[in-house]
Amino acid sequence: MNKNNKLSIIPLGGLGEIGKNMTVFRYGDDMIILDAGLAFPEEDMLGIDLVIPDMSYISENKDKVRAVVLTHGHEDHIGSLFYLLRQVSVPVYGSKLTLGLVEGRLKEYDVAAPNLIPVAPGDSLTLGPFKVGFIRVNHSISDALGIYLKTPVGTVVHTGDFKIDQTPVDGKMIDIHKFAEMGNQGVLVLLSDSTNAERPGYTKSERTVTEALDEHFRSAKGRIILTTFASNVSRLQQAIQAACAYGRKVALLGRSMVTVVNKAVELGYMEIPEGTLIGAEEIGRYPDNQMLILTTGSQGEPMAALSRLAAKNHRSLQLTPGDTVLISANPIPGNERSVGRIIDSLMRLGVHVVYERASGIHASGHASQEELKLILNLVHPKFFIPVHGEHRMLRQHGKLANQTGVPKENVFIGENGHVFEFTAETGRFAGKVTAGKIFVDGLGVGDVGNIVIRDRRQLSQDGVLIVVVTLDKNRGCILDGPDIVSRGFVYVRDSEALIDEARNIVKNVLERFENQPITEWAPLKNGIREALVKYLFAKTGRRPMILPIIMDL
Amino acid sequence: MNKNNKLSIIPLGGLGEIGKNMTVFRYGDDMIILDAGLAFPEEDMLGIDLVIPDMSYISENKDKVRAVVLTHGHEDHIGSLFYLLRQVSVPVYGSKLTLGLVEGRLKEYDVAAPNLIPVAPGDSLTLGPFKVGFIRVNHSISDALGIYLKTPVGTVVHTGDFKIDQTPVDGKMIDIHKFAEMGNQGVLVLLSDSTNAERPGYTKSERTVTEALDEHFRSAKGRIILTTFASNVSRLQQAIQAACAYGRKVALLGRSMVTVVNKAVELGYMEIPEGTLIGAEEIGRYPDNQMLILTTGSQGEPMAALSRLAAKNHRSLQLTPGDTVLISANPIPGNERSVGRIIDSLMRLGVHVVYERASGIHASGHASQEELKLILNLVHPKFFIPVHGEHRMLRQHGKLANQTGVPKENVFIGENGHVFEFTAETGRFAGKVTAGKIFVDGLGVGDVGNIVIRDRRQLSQDGVLIVVVTLDKNRGCILDGPDIVSRGFVYVRDSEALIDEARNIVKNVLERFENQPITEWAPLKNGIREALVKYLFAKTGRRPMILPIIMDL
Known part of the structure; x- marks a missing residue:
């Protein structure tokens, strides 16, 4: 060496x-x-x-x-x-x-x-x-x-x-x-x-969570829905133990919850007593006070099971007053608002939601x-x-x-x-x-870089306005158009006058180039873009992305 | 009654x-x-x-x-x-x-x-x-x-x-x-x-902030930059009093900071001793340990003065090691990440940043x-x-x-x-x-509603792809195009093959409508849209908004 x-x-x-x-x-x-x-x-x-x-x-x-x-x-x-x-x-x-x-x-x-x-x-x-x-x-x-x-x-x-x-x-x-x-x-x-x-x-021991969970399991009258990171195998194990102690069956909602639990059981990292785990479709067969449902979505992810439950559009479960949702995770910075909105939606359904840091159900x-x-x-x-x-x-x-x-x-x-x-x-x-x-x-x-992201940002703010016109390239005159299509800019049905006037503005620009063969498109396109940016900003205070497209014959 | x-x-x-x-x-x-x-x-x-x-x-x-x-x-x-x-x-x-x-x-x-x-x-x-x-x-x-x-x-x-x-x-x-x-x-x-x-x-008294501020003013060796809500007149007054006590001049950065302080002084809600307030352009004239700068941007607003300072692009001030930034506000839920990023950028400049809840400089x-x-x-x-x-x-x-x-x-x-x-x-x-x-x-x-927002959302995720073609409406044949323009979808220079193939796909769709007068556009446009959605998703896993525009002569 x-x-x-x-x-x-x-x-x-x-x-x-x-x-x-x-x-x-x-x-x-x-x-x-x-x-x-x-x-x-x-x-x-x-x-x-x-x-x-x-x-x-x-x-x-x-x-x-x-x-x-x-x-x-x-x-x-x-x-x-x-x-x-x-x-x-x-x-x-x-x-x-x-x-x-x-x-x-x-x-x-x-x-x-x-x-x-x-x-x-x-x-x-x-x-x-x-x-x-x-x-x-x-x-x-x-x-x-x-x-x-x-x-x-x-x-x-x-x-x-x-x-x-x-x-x-x-x-x-x-x-x-x-x-x-x-x-x-x-x-x-x-x-x-x-x-x-x-x-x-010091960070709290996972064991302190056991006691807090036990208290909520003891007092819950209806179904218990617990959400945490699917990968938090110990937490899930604790919830399952509490379920067994209080005579509840366990169902899993959310793809990653199912995947991780199966893998953890298979590898011996989790023990679920025979007969405890049931399919999501069987939830209705058991009395409410005999069910624990483990679900994804503790970070407010919009497509996860908890979001769907809160929005009342989950296919296998409808929450009702009397149910208890335990949010056994803290929001990662940046997720507070979406988690907050889900808690609010759950509460509006009459569900009892346990979520505060002080509740002790997360470490x-x-x-x-x-x-x-x-x-x-x-x-x-x-x-x-x-x-x-x-x-x-x-x-x-x-x-x-x-x-x-x-x-x-x-x-x-x-x-x-x-x-x-x-x-x-x-x-x-x-x-x-x-x-x-x-x-x-x-x-x-790696194919999306700063230019694409910058375009997406502009599109997301004020949308896009496309101007298409077919020109006779020898005489510079309009054969068809200008047609204007916009998305994400204004509600088109309420903006006919605005779009009509935009069309006139484009026509005025095109007139300047009439009666002469057109050799380059850039001055024409820039002319259209500048005139429209100015007009639309004055009228709406917005700056949609403007895309002039010229077809020629 | x-x-x-x-x-x-x-x-x-x-x-x-x-x-x-x-x-x-x-x-x-x-x-x-x-x-x-x-x-x-x-x-x-x-x-x-x-x-x-x-x-x-x-x-x-x-x-x-x-x-x-x-x-x-x-x-x-x-x-x-x-x-x-x-x-x-x-x-x-x-x-x-x-x-x-x-x-x-x-x-x-x-x-x-x-x-x-x-x-x-x-x-x-x-x-x-x-x-x-x-x-x-x-x-x-x-x-x-x-x-x-x-x-x-x-x-x-x-x-x-x-x-x-x-x-x-x-x-x-x-x-x-x-x-x-x-x-x-x-x-x-x-x-x-x-x-x-x-x-x-209980919520802490604003007076507890006085003591915490005093400690930081006493120990700061360089300039002090304090940020809070511009409307927090008492907080600004306290900072100005501390500045006076420690022989510092006060400058204001940010439009709303200037507006509110002027208004508060004018109406008698704030007292600034004669000669204390200086213009932002005068900051350089005073030794670092004789300056307090009050600035907007405590919530990480990207266009506010503090963000510009952190990004080193403020026109009247450059921060240097030895400066102290006091963030005298807590992030409103949802702003934690942007505030965190600004703190990180300031620290990378070697600036001493005081921001924790525990620091006591906010109530x-x-x-x-x-x-x-x-x-x-x-x-x-x-x-x-x-x-x-x-x-x-x-x-x-x-x-x-x-x-x-x-x-x-x-x-x-x-x-x-x-x-x-x-x-x-x-x-x-x-x-x-x-x-x-x-x-x-x-x-x-009120003119932007759910439809416009939904379009903006789609545009922001995968961009837009516009297909324009000029057709002979009597014979159904292509006179010009199809031209394809995209924004926010792929980086165009690296995607010539993809766009070429998309053009071929459009041509194939158009062939189906050839040699017959075209009476309605919808089947043609839908055909183009469906074919492109399928192709582009298979190739890129993305779903840009597809806008077929047909010009006819």
Whole structure:
């Protein structure tokens, strides 16, 4: 091994954002990729379905990639794997549940079945110059892993998404001994989850949710409808246990709820007593106080089951007064308004809705400040890179690291594409590689860029107005038209006078070009556009996109 | 006065929503309108500038309207006044600052100068069968009023937007004695602000902000940039006092900041010592530690001064490391992400940003649960209508009323347009009048409805594709085209093959109609549309709006 080789850590996603996590570890000519996530589009990314990391750096170095390692099965960690596997064909390591969820998604994508290799906490394996080991962590999905990476220059620890649950529901606590052991042996770099770095104190144990749920199950008189993230297997397990304790059957609503529960049961991450689970179509056969319905839509997603229930257009279930809806999740920032609207709609149906933070029926899956400091102290790394968070969260996490003794100059607040380079002694920012957002829209990956989005934005604001005219190109005179078609601009039936006048304006412009052969179209089109923009803005205060189309004979 | 007359209370806005507050009080043939606010569009109201209440009920009864009464100068209470005054020409009553803000806005609208009549707390006046009195309340704008309305069937109290600030900065506490006196005399109906009905405890006094601000002013080494709602006159006054105490000049950025401060100074609601205020262009002349800059944009509004500062494109100021930005406002639900992005951008500039709730530099302007209960207990009304809140907040406020002794059947959780009818003894839901949202888009009021919005939504998702062809209408053959123009669908330069094939598909459809006179266009256009939808979806997974336009000769 070349003594001059350095370890590079290159986040391609997840820094300065919550979402599309992906990190490259490179030593010489060997690379490992940790996680391959997606992000959901922001409100100004009109029409975009998903956002994935720009993987140019990986495709430029595809012969160096040894493996993909997944920490857990959430979309922001596995959702771009299928796009990544189009670039590189390498083994994929992850826990059993993670790989189960990956498998469930594979059929949606046109990608060859990858080589999926299950690992368990405590396992380790050698990948080129790296020895990769897996550490159990607690998170809002079962079977989540942190990793350590022994490299020729030193050890790297990456927490993955985690919290420290001292009383986990499944009894499987985060392996704090392993973090301590790593710290004792000496850690060069720690990368740690910053999602809740702004939140003081400790994150509540999942077990506190058990008690809160129990209370609501005890007092509910009608059906109970519980919504949470479909991937939150522990939460679903708790709800099912409560259902059994109070003699309720369980039905599942929503495609991802069905998929995840089946997969979790199949892999042994969830236990549902025989006869408990019924089909959605059987709900009507049981008395209201013997039903628990688990449903998707806790984030107010408009097409999810809970939205349909609130809007009274779900095909297999109608809510009625007496039903109780438990919203066992907090709205992700940006979703408050849509969740609020759903709660309001449910209440208008007379349904009892339990949703406040204070109700205790939700606990976050990410560590708060005291837990973050504990990990920092256990691992006491020489260098620290806060990951998995928006910029201000990374900064706050950086401050926590300073407080626990990591010197300021050893904390790297990065951006996607930054290269952090380490020797056994030193760490430094060593330039940038290509990184960014690739938009997935329908089947297109990366074909929608800023120009298309800018057009969509203009169309969304004031619509479009199309002017078509057929001209005699030799004499410049009008043969047919101008015809005007508009969409999203004004309600056409109420705007005849406006459109008639617009037509006259176009005619006036065309008159200027009459009686001469037309050699270029641009002056004519620009003339039409300018005259219409001016007229329409004066009359309506709006600026529709104006598209003049000239046919000629 | 007719013994059979009843009092009707008809909310036209503000129920089931935060925004566009407007309530009609009617007794026989006399009506008073309380507040005339606007709402900002929700994210799915594409291209809409403002939302105002449907005022059909008012225009159908315009001869009955005696007056408009305004509680305070926030947009959600005065922003649709200008549209209302196009319907009815009646006196407008409000406090001095409220009317000052109304006057400042009048010139933006094409409406005759209304008859603005200033009132002060303690005043009362007779308007037909109503005696209207004004009560001082605390809120996040100065000069806010609650009202009482003595009617032939009993007294109504409406709190307006309020909190109970026991230590207000201007020394002018809410007149709780008046609320107590009303309660003693007997109140038929109370209407009260539900904004914070879900929040336990008490809302902090504005004075607590003084201490927090002082600490940041004491420790700041460079310029201080403070952002809050421009209308929060007390907050701005506090910031200016802190500036004076620490020897800083004050500059204003943002149009509404300049307008409100000038108006507040002119009317005596704000005092700025001589020589303190400087022009934005003079900022550079003073050392950094002698500057306070007050700016708009606390809600992340993309065109406001703070967004421009964060994006480094403000024309009169460039932020530098060492500057401190104090965000003295909480994001309104729905704005968290845009505010978060601005904080991140500021931090990337090296600016110190103070923004957490915990920082103490903001206090809400609305009463929390303990204050709401206190008002309920002081007024102890026979009937209660929670107002100014989304449905779940109204419900929660209703529960608080039950807790303070208002029977369940006397609490009315309403919707906009509901008519609540009262005699001296009874209260009941008495049907509905027209109510709803009217969209303002540019100069158009109400001309954009669901069809236009639906088109904008489709355009925003996948863009538009226009097919134009000139046909010989007698022989059905193509004279020119088909030409295809698309916007917001694909990046055209990369999609030549797709568009070429689309053109062929159109030609194939047209062939079916060849060699015969064309008598109707619909089958031809539908044929084109169907063929293209199918092809484009198969190729791209997208569904652009397809507009076939046929010219004929």
